[in-house]
Amino acid sequence: MTVRDYFYTWNAQAAVEGSELAFGEGAELVMRDGTRWLDMGSLSYQASLGQGHASMRGAIAAQTNRLCLAPPNADFAAKSDLAAKLLSLAPEGYSKVFFTLGGAEANENAMKIARLVTGRIKFLSRYRSYHGATLGALALTGDYRRPPLEPAVPGVVHILGDDPGVLEATMVLEGPGSIAAVFMEPIPGANGVIIPRKDYWPRMRAACDAHETLLVADEVLTGFGRTGRCFGFEHEGVVPDMITVAKALTAGYAPLGAVLVHERVAQHFEHEVLYAGLTNYAHPIGCAAALAALTVYEEEGLYARAAQLESTLQGGLEDICKAHPAVASRVRGRGLLAAIDISGDQSFWERLLPRLAAQRVLLHISERRGTAILAPALNMSEQQMSDGLGRIASAITEATVGG
């Protein structure tokens, strides 16, 4: 095994076997050894247009010819056009955009904005959540990645389960008037694709209104068509006070995130200082990539396409569950985000993971959580999608039979 001079993320280094990428083509990754892998997970959920999209490459190249660098407070076309575009996609009343380099920083800055606006320090989020790896975003995160770093940022209260009554009660128990903001993924994604009860978001919105608490929708994973609409919260009939985005914002072609801010929050900073900033605030290349991605999503009708292909994706997973009821169950999802539960003993998992690798298929599969999550590129062909589902089905069959 080659020893690298850089860290691999989220792992003990000795446990990682790297994979040498040669190039990418659409939804396929080609390794240096010539093997082609079909990506059914959009890398880390950001690659909504796959690799090498001509419009993306063209827009980034054009921006490098025009303006590569800019100071944080400069005005330039890609920045103002992108802000206007994002506000046009947000609900009515949204008036400002704060740019970041990724999703964690978007949540981090939304936390700061919420504290500055409300004068309160507490936040509420779910145990079944991931909000990013910086200390503030990690404090919001409920899953196994937070405890090793504690104490992270004080003041975050986590709630368990998907009963809105628990959220309402917790807000009261924590002291009405003490919580600056509730942070919520419209569909907790990496933690298992948990579709909210119909009354969850309306009751959460009402509870936030009752306590003058801000509601932040973390759309880092769900934003820009993943669920079949531009934003995941659009399925819930509720308007949040801030929206955090990253990942598919640029389809992963450049690092960029953002906080979209409703006028009722943004107006606070007309005469109060916004204590927040970044050297690479609204980086020109990131802005150009985002503008291009948002244009491609629209031109290629990809939000509607994700909604149309929901049944194809879930149908493939239903077939797997029917064929293997002992190990695969509970299909759920929205748009081109879907999951099943996988249950098996350790030896089953030890057979399954190499079988998936032998099928050269990538997805988000976790023994710890017992889930397999699929999030194919929004422009993946139906044939490739069914090929990917077939490969996953074959791997599960082989791992089951192999027992």
Ligand SMILES: Cc1ncc(COP(=O)(O)O)c(C=O)c1O
């Ligand atoms: C819902 C959600 N929020 C925030 C983040 C963090 O984004 P980033 O890795 O760009 O910092 C992620 C990343 O997986 C995410 O899924």
